[in-house]
Structure formats: C-alpha cells, structure tokens
Amino acid sequence: MSERPSSLARTPTAPPIMANGHFASVGDSDDVTLYEHGVQVIDGDKEFNPNLSKYLSLEHVTNAGFNYHLISVFGSQSTGKSTLLNHLFGTQFSVMSESERRQTTKGIWLSKNKKQSDASTEGVRMADNILVMDVEGTDGRERGEDQDFERKSALFALATSEVLIVNIWEHQVGLYQGANMGLLKTVFEVNLQLFLKDKSTTHRSLLFFVIRDFIGTTPLKNLQKTLLEDLARLWSTISKPAGLENSTIHDYFDFQFYGLPHKGYQPEQFVTETHKLGLRFREGHRDPKRDPLQGEFSDSGVFLPEYHRRIPADGFSHYAEGIWDQIVNNKDLDLPTQQELLAQFRCDEILREVMIGFDEAITAFEDKQAESVRLGSPEVIGGLGVAMRGARTKTLKGFETEASRYHKGVYQRKKAELEGKVDTRLKALLHGQISAAHKSGIQDFREAVTSAVKSGQKKGGNYDFAEIVNKETKASLEKFEEVARSTVVEGTAWSNYKQELNLFEKELAEVSGRLRRDEMRRLATRVERWVQSRLGESVGLEFNSLGSGRAGNGAPENGDKPLETTFWDRVWNVFVETVLDAERRFTDRASSFDASLEEVDVGLWRLRRKSWGVLHAKIEEEMIEGNLLLKLRENFEDKFRYDEAGVPRIWRPTDDIEGIYTRARESTLTLIPLLSRFRLAETNAPPPLDRWIGHTPSSATPADEEDLAPIGGVDEDEGKTLDEEMTILSESKRQELTVRFKKAADGVYVEAKRSAIGGMTQVPLYFYGLLLALGWNEIVAVLRNPAYFLLLFVCAVGAYVTWQLNLWGPIIKMSEAASQQALVEGKRRLRDFLEQSDTGRQAIAMSTSDKTSSSGKQEEYEMSDLPKRSSGSKADDLDDL
Numbered sequence: 019m020s021e022r023p024s025s026l027a028r029t030p031t032a033p034p035i036m037a038n039g040h041f042a043s044v045g046d047s048d049d050v051t052l053y054e055h056g057v058q059v060i061d062g063d064k065e066f067n068p069n070l071s072k073y074l075s076l077e078h079v080t081n082a083g084f085n086y087h088l089i090s091v092f093g094s095q096s097t098g099k100s101t102l103l104n105h106l107f108g109t110q111f112s113v114m115s116e117s118e119r120r121q122t123t124k125g126i127w128l129s130k131n132k133k134q135s136d137a138s139t140e141g142v143r144m145a146d147n148i149l150v151m152d153v154e155g156t157d158g159r160e161r162g163e164d165q166d167f168e169r170k171s172a173l174f175a176l177a178t179s180e181v182l183i184v185n186i187w188e189h190q191v192g193l194y195q196g197a198n199m200g201l202l203k204t205v206f207e208v209n210l211q212l213f214l215k216d217k218s219t220t221h222r223s224l225l226f227f228v229i230r231d232f233i234g235t236t237p238l239k240n241l242q243k244t245l246l247e248d249l250a251r252l253w254s255t256i257s258k259p260a261g262l263e264n265s266t267i268h269d270y271f272d273f274q275f276y277g278l279p280h281k282g283y284q285p286e287q288f289v290t291e292t293h294k295l296g297l298r299f300r301e302g303h304r305d306p307k308r309d310p311l312q313g314e315f316s317d318s319g320v321f322l323p324e325y326h327r328r329i330p331a332d333g334f335s336h337y338a339e340g341i342w343d344q345i346v347n348n349k350d351l352d353l354p355t356q357q358e359l360l361a362q363f364r365c366d367e368i369l370r371e372v373m374i375g376f377d378e379a380i381t382a383f384e385d386k387q388a389e390s391v392r393l394g395s396p397e398v399i400g401g402l403g404v405a406m407r408g409a410r411t412k413t414l415k416g417f418e419t420e421a422s423r424y425h426k427g428v429y430q431r432k433k434a435e436l437e438g439k440v441d442t443r444l445k446a447l448l449h450g451q452i453s454a455a456h457k458s459g460i461q462d463f464r465e466a467v468t469s470a471v472k473s474g475q476k477k478g479g480n481y482d483f484a485e486i487v488n489k490e491t492k493a494s495l496e497k498f499e500e501v502a503r504s505t506v507v508e509g510t511a512w513s514n515y516k517q518e519l520n521l522f523e524k525e526l527a528e529v530s531g532r533l534r535r536d537e538m539r540r541l542a543t544r545v546e547r548w549v550q551s552r553l554g555e556s557v558g559l560e561f562n563s564l565g566s567g568r569a570g571n572g573a574p575e576n577g578d579k580p581l582e583t584t585f586w587d588r589v590w591n592v593f594v595e596t597v598l599d600a601e602r603r604f605t606d607r608a609s610s611f612d613a614s615l616e617e618v619d620v621g622l623w624r625l626r627r628k629s630w631g632v633l634h635a636k637i638e639e640e641m642i643e644g645n646l647l648l649k650l651r652e653n654f655e656d657k658f659r660y661d662e663a664g665v666p667r668i669w670r671p672t673d674d675i676e677g678i679y680t681r682a683r684e685s686t687l688t689l690i691p692l693l694s695r696f697r698l699a700e701t702n703a704p705p706p707l708d709r710w711i712g713h714t715p716s717s718a719t720p721a722d723e724e725d726l727a728p729i730g731g732v733d734e735d736e737g738k739t740l741d742e743e744m745t746i747l748s749e750s751k752r753q754e755l756t757v758r759f760k761k762a763a764d765g766v767y768v769e770a771k772r773s774a775i776g777g778m779t780q781v782p783l784y785f786y787g788l789l790l791a792l793g794w795n796e797i798v799a800v801l802r803n804p805a806y807f808l809l810l811f812v813c814a815v816g817a818y819v820t821w822q823l824n825l826w827g828p829i830i831k832m833s834e835a836a837s838q839q840a841l842v843e844g845k846r847r848l849r850d851f852l853e854q855s856d857t858g859r860q861a862i863a864m865s866t867s868d869k870t871s872s873s874g875k876q877e878e879y880e881m882s883d884l885p886k887r888s889s890g891s892k893a894d895d896l897d898d899l
C-alpha cells in the first residue's frame with residue numbers, strides 16, 4: 019500500500035515526491051504531521067488503504083457523525099486539480115513540477131480542509147470537516163487506453179461525495195474528451211443505477227465546474243450554457259431504466275460554475291479568485307430555494323443536506339472500503355445493501371463498545387451477588403438500583419447516539435438485541451436482589467417476632483402476639499417493597515415485582531402461622547402445667563379425704579351417702595372444673611393470637627387429652643401400693659380408734675374390741691373394689707370420656723397427634739376399651755392389697771388389745787399385810803424414839819397444813835418441772851461430753867443407725883410410725899400464663 023512508499027515508489031514512473039517520504043506517512047505512524055499530503059485512499063494498483071479510519075480519527079473527524087462534507091475533484095491529468103484543491107482548502111496534495119509534464123496523482127487521495135476562517139469572516143459558521151478527494155486525472159498517457167480506473171474512481175467518488183468538482187480548461191469547453199464528457203456520461207449512467215435502488219431518499223449531487231484559465235472574453239454564462247447543453251445532450255443519449263425515460267439531468271444533479279484566471283499569467287487574480295471560491299466552500303451559506311442557474315450564485319454556498327450520503331463519519335472508512343470492494347470486483351454496486359452491511363458492522367461495533375461500559379458498571383454487582391448466593395447468605399446490595407438504571411440509560415443512550423445514524427432497520431434490530439442483552443442481566447440482578455430481600459426479610463421477620471415475644475415474656479407475659487405479628491408483617495412488607503422499588507428499572511416490562519411481593523406476603527403469612535402454632539404450643543404447655551398443678555393438689559386432697567373422713571373440698575360427710583361412694587364423682591368434678599377453667603383461659607389467650615377457630619379447636623382438644631393424661635397419671639401415683647395402703651390404714655384407724663363423735667377410744671377389757679375391729683375392717687375393705695374402678699356413683703358407669711374429649715378435629719396435623727398417648731375408649735383403634743382405661747387396680751393387685759391391709763389392721767388390733775389388758779394391772783392386798791409384818795420393828799423403833807417421833811409429828815402437821823391450804827398440787831408440779839429441767843440439762847451435758855471424745859461419737863452414730871433401720875422395718879406394721887402426708891403441693895398460679 020501507498021503508506022509504505024512502496025506501491026507508488028516501486029513504479030518506474032513514481033515521482034521523486036513519492037520517494038522522499040510524502041506517501042510513507044500514511045498508516046505507519048499516528049503522528050498527524052506525517053499525513054501532510056493527506057492519505058491515499060486507493061493506490062495506483064486499486065488497493066484500498068485500511069488506515070483511512072486512522073487518518074480520520076487523527077483528524078478528529080470520526081466522531082463528527084454527519085457533520086462532515088466530502089468533495090471530489092475530476093478532470094484530465096495535469097490540469098491543475100491538485101493545485102486548485104491546495105489553494106481552496108490549504109491541502110498539500112502533490113503537484114507536478116513545472117518542468118515536467120507527467121502524472122502526479124496516482125489513485126485517490128484524501129485530505130481534510132486545512133484552511134481556517136479569515137479574521138474578516140469571523141462569526142460566520144464554517145462548514146464542518148470538509149474532506150477533499152483528489153482523484154487521479156483522466157486521459158493520462160500513463161494509463162493509455164485503459165479507462166477502467168477512471169470509471170471506477172468516478173463511481174467511487176459519486177457513491178461517497180456530495181460535490182464533484184469538474185476541472186476543465188476554458189478552451190476545453192465544447193470538446194468531448196477534453197471536457198471529460200465520456201467520464202461524465204459514465205457518471206450519469208452509474209448515478210441512475212446507484213440511486214435507483216435506494217428510493218427512500220432523493221439523492222442529488224452537485225457538479226461544480228471550475229473553468230481554468232478563464233480569460234473572460236466569453237462570458238461565464240455563455241460557457242455555462244454551452245456546458246449545460248452538452249450535458250443535456252449527453253443525458254438524452256444514455257439508456258435509462260424503465261420509468262425514468264423522461265427524467266432530466268436536473269432531477270439528479272445541481273450545477274455550479276466558476277471561472278478561474280490563469281495561474282501563470284495572472285497569479286494575483288488567481289490567488290484572489292481561489293480564495294473567494296474557497297470561502298464559498300467553507301463559509302458560504304446556500305439557500306436551497308434559490309436556483310443557482312437562474313440567480314446570482316457567485317457568493318452562494320455549496321452544500322445542501324440532500325447531497326449528503328448519510329454515512330456517519332465513524333463508519334465512513336468501512337463503507338468506503340465496502341463500496342470500493344464492490345466496484346473493483348465489478349459487482350453491482352448496491353448502495354442500500356452496502357449501507358445495511360455498514361450499519362450491521364458498525365452497530366455491532368458500537369454495541370460491543372457500549373457493552374464494555376455496561377460490564378464495568380455492572381459486573382462488580384453481579385460478582386457480589388453470585389458470591390453471596392454461593393455463601394448461602396443472599397445479601398441486599400446497596401446502590402444496585404441506581405447503578406442498574408444508570409448503566410442501562412448510559413448504555414442505550416450511547417448506542418442510540420452512535421448507531422441511530424445508520425440504517426434504521428438495522429439500528430432498530432441491534433437496539434433490540436442490545437436491550438435484550440442488557441435487560442437479561444439486569445433482570446437477573448433484580449431477581450437476585452428481590453430474592454435476597456425475600457430471604458433476609460423472612461429471617462428478620464422471624465427474629466423480630468421471636469425477640470418481641472421474648473421481651474414481652476420478660477415483662478410479665480402481657481403482650482399481644484397478633485399485634486406483634488401484624489406490626490412486623492407490615493414492617494417487613496414495607497422494607498421488601500422499598501428494596502424492590504429502589505431496584506426496579508422504570509419503563510421496562512420486566513421490572514415488575516408484584517408477583518414476588520405476593521409470594522413474600524404469602525411466606526410471611528406461613529411463617530407467622532408457624533410462629534403462632536409454636537406460641538400456641540407454648541401456651542398449651544403452660545396451661546397443661548397449670549392443670550397438672552391444680553389437679554395434683556385437688557385430686558391429692560380427695561385421696562387424703564379417704565383417710566380423714568372429710569371431703570377433699572372441705573365439705574363434711576353428709577348423712578345421705580357415705581363419703582367413699584362419691585369419691586370418683588368428686589374427682590371427676592374436680593377434673594372437669596379444672597379443665598373447663600383451663601379451656602376458658604386457653605381460648606381467651608389464643609384468640610388474642612389471632613388464631614383461627616380450627617387452631618383453637620385443635621388446641622382445646624389437645625388440652626383435654628393431655629389433662630386426662632395428667633389426671634390418669636395422678637391417680638396412678640396415688641394408687642401405688644404404699645400410698646393406697648396408707649390411705650386404707652388411715653381410713654381403718656379412723657373407724658377403729660375413734661368413736662362416732664370422733665373421740666379417741668381408751669380400750670378397757672370390757673370393750674367389744676373384736677366387734678369394732680371387724681366392722682371397721684370390713685368397712686375399709688369395701689373401699690378397695692370402689693377405688694379399683696373409676697365409676698360415677700349416679701350412673702354406676704365410667705364417666706363419658708369419649709364424649710367429653712371429643713373426636714380428633716379435622717384440622718389436626720400429624721404433628722399435633724404425635725406426642726399424645728392413646729386413651730382407651732377414645733382412640734378405639736388402639737384396641738383399649740373405656741372400661742380398661744377406667745380400671746385403676748387389677749384383680750391381683752386388689753387381692754394383694756387386701757392381704758396387706760388385713761395384716762396391718764391385725765397389728766392395730768393387737769396393739770389395742772394389749773393396751774386394754776395393760777390398764778387392769780393392780781397391787782395385790784396381801785402385799786400390804788406383808789409390808790406391815792416385815793416393817794413392824796421399824797415402825798415401833800420410830801414411835802419409841804422421841805426424836806423420830808417428833809420429826810414424824812412435825813412432818814404430819816406440815817403435810818396436814820399443806821393439804822389444808824391445797825398446796826400439794828403446785829408443789830408436785832414444781833418438783834416435776836425441776837426434775838424435768840434437771841434431766842434435760844443432764845442429757846445435754848452428757849452429749850457434750852460424749853461428742854468431745856471419739857468413742858462417744860462412735861457410740862452416737864451406732865445408736866442413730868440402729869434406730870433408723872429398726873424404724874424402717876417396722877414401717878409397715880406400726881401405725882404410729884407411718885409418715886404423714888403433706889396436704890398437697892403448692893399449685894402454680896395460672897394467672898402467670
């Protein structure tokens with residue numbers, strides 16, 4: 019290529035200017051000074067220079083969009099075309115040396131206008147970015163008969179340029195070859211082909227005839243007229259496509275003419291005129307309504323929008339290359355297709371460019387989101403919405419700015435493609451963000467409700483669960499909506515979070531349902547504990563009543579029925595009352611949870627079942643052999659040891675101990691069958707447990723039934739009948755109990771009998787006679803001795819006086835108290851003494867253990883050693899619930 023001095027320098031005819039590096043500038047360096055002669059777009063060997071785009075970007079044309087103009091110059095070889103352009107635009111196209119007459123410009127060169135605005139014309143708007151193409155001269159001896167290149171270059175110039183300067187000498191006007199009529203005929207023909215296919219816009223071009231060496235003898239108007247007549251004739255000779263037979267040359271071309279004086283003979287005028295002409299190109303303002311053929315146009319501008327080929331500057335080099343490729347390969351030049359191809363190419367390029375910016379803005383967020391998902395703790399990313407909206411707007415706007423200048427159809431398609439790409443990624447980010455908000459929202463909600471409940475419990479349990487749930491649900495929904503709203507990209511169909519919001523709301527409801535169930539469970543547990551405590555106390559009292567003879571509720575035995583016969587009725591009543599109370603409390607509290615009727619039903623049903631379990635366990639505890647035996651003994655003792663008035667009996671040998679014993683024993687023995695079955699006295703049947711507990715509610719879940727023990731008569735399928743459920747003591751247990759009770763009663767009987775016999779022991783009378791006979795000597799000795807007699811007499815008088823004064827009682831009491839005190843003090847001193855010596859301590863230990871073991875052995879039979887029951891445990895207060 020030409021930018022290496024190469025192709026042109028290699029040709030034997032290459033001028034020295036090529037060898038001295040003028041052409042070497044192109045493409046090898048980015049330094050704009052190396053492009054002082056412009057860039058060779060097409061070299062002499064018809065090769066296209068791929069560095070054209072580099073030149074345009076160095077000249078700051080690439081980003082100009084449509085704000086640039088392209089002018090080509092045509093004309094015979096060595097007619098001063100390059101000279102003309104250099105004067106008009108300050109370019110530095112190579113010019114033939116005066117001494118030689120040979121081809122200078124090979125191929126097609128392009129340079130940007132280098133002339134700035136004059137001081138005098140300041141304020142006048144300069145035409146933007148004028149690019150000029152210096153086309154190899156026609157009719158040159160170097161190409162000879164080969165007119166291929168000049169036709170191809172004409173076609174290329176027409177496809178790209180707005181204005182074609184036709185450079186002719188005045189004396190050439192009227193000639194055919196000299197006036198380039200052959201070339202112009204080709205231009206007209208290809209113009210018809212080129213722009214016929216693209217009917218979307220009206221393409222016009224300006225043919226600007228610059229008449230060189232214009233003397234002025236023939237007025238310019240006459241020359242203009244001659245040329246136009248020639249051109250009209252030429253137009254009529256070309257074959258036109260169907261439908262355009264009647265078209266005129268003016269349908270496609272505008273014309274302007276300008277005469278320039280001889281450069282050699284009138285150098286000053288030449289400079290002045292080229293300067294004026296240059297200003298028309300650079301600063302002239304063209305009124306599109308003014309017909310340049312009719313009116314004055316010497317001061318008129320040149321460019322009209324309709325001349326523009328509508329190729330954005332950044333796509334120009336690619337477009338030009340495509341066009342040239344078609345031309346050089348003799349393919350049908352189809353401009354719309356080329357424009358479409360260009361649009362596709364450029365839109366793809368622009369799309370890639372804008373996607374780089376998009377990646378920079380978004381990838382970090384995508385990575386962060388992916389990382390948090392990978393770690394299993396999705397996180398709401400701050401500032402995501404702003405970044406998403408900003409990146410999307412910037413990307414689409416950037417694409418629109420650059421790509422909208424290209425073929426509309428392609429642009430729309432590519433825009434949709436870009437939107438698809440951008441939106442797919444943004445949508446994924448939005449979903450990620452919403453899903454993170456969902457997960458963290460649910461977690462936060464659960465934690466908030468739990469901690470509010472806990473703090474409520476700490477403050478004494480006075481909290482409203484439903485209120486907490488409602489408050490936290492509202493807060494969670496607001497937070498979720500805030501995240502979603504701040505992340506959505508307005509104006510996009512996919513930026514919709516309604517469905518996700520519904521899902522979130524649904525899950526919140528599920529979680530609150532679960533939390534409520536947990537809360538209800540906790541409530542149920544508390545109520546059950548309360549029931550357990552109350553039943554433990556009340557049922558314990560009823561069992562104690564068996565021994566005390568008074569009802570557990572404190573009511574004395576009434577005459578109608580023996581207390582024992584209504585025992586189970588009382589237990590059942592206590593149970594029913596307690597459970598009804600618990601149910602009422604449970605229902606009150608559960609309703610404050612906003613629990614559904616079904617949930618409350620299940621809770622109550624569980625409560626009844628559990629309460630029955632508690633009662634059953636309590637009864638079983640009371641009915642263990644030791645406890646029951648104790649109750650029976652107490653009952654027996656009550657009847658045996660006390661009379662009808664409740665006064666303790668002192669047994670005398672004359673009493674009917676056997677009779678009383680037998681009645682008391684038989685009465686107590688009737689208790690055993692009574693206690694062995696839970697039956698109500700009225701109906702003589704078990705209580706209606708199945709009816710009372712009720713059927714399993716349909717809304718009960720397997721989890722609700724999991725921890726419930728089967729109940730006979732209620733859970734029929736468990737194979738245990740109500741009768742079995744209500745049987746407290748088996749037959750064998752009853753018999754065993756009867757035997758043991760009888761033994762214990764016998765023990766009491768024996769003790770009573772023994773105490774009755776012990777009460778009748780006396781000192782026999784003969785013992786007094788014997789005492790007199792044996793002590794007669796001592797009596798006589800005392801009576802005969804005056805001292806003894808006197809002492810006896812004084813004692814007798816003292817005793818008589820004491821008796822008279824009724825002081826014997828106090829004296830005896832005082833002496834008893836004194837002796838008692840002396841005994842206690844003596845014992846204490848002895849213990850202290852023993853504790854201070856080792857042997858003494860051992861002796862104490864041995865005596866204590868002996869005492870314990872001997873009392874254990876006697877426990878079953880010695881009524882006095884039986885442990886006394888506590889009247890009942892302290893019940894928890896249900897108000898604590």
Ligand SMILES: Nc1nc2c(ncn2[C@@H]2O[C@H](COP(=O)(O)OP(=O)(O)OP(=O)(O)O)[C@@H](O)[C@H]2O)c(=O)[nH]1
Nearest residue numbers: 095096097098099100101113114121122123155281
């Ligand atoms: N008579 C006359 N000669 C001119 C004029 N302008 C330039 N020349 C001379 O014409 C010769 C060719 O000038 P170029 O500008 O190189 O001509 P060109 O048409 O660009 O030549 P190629 O690029 O080889 O086709 C030079 O020697 C110029 O001095 C003019 O207005 N009148």
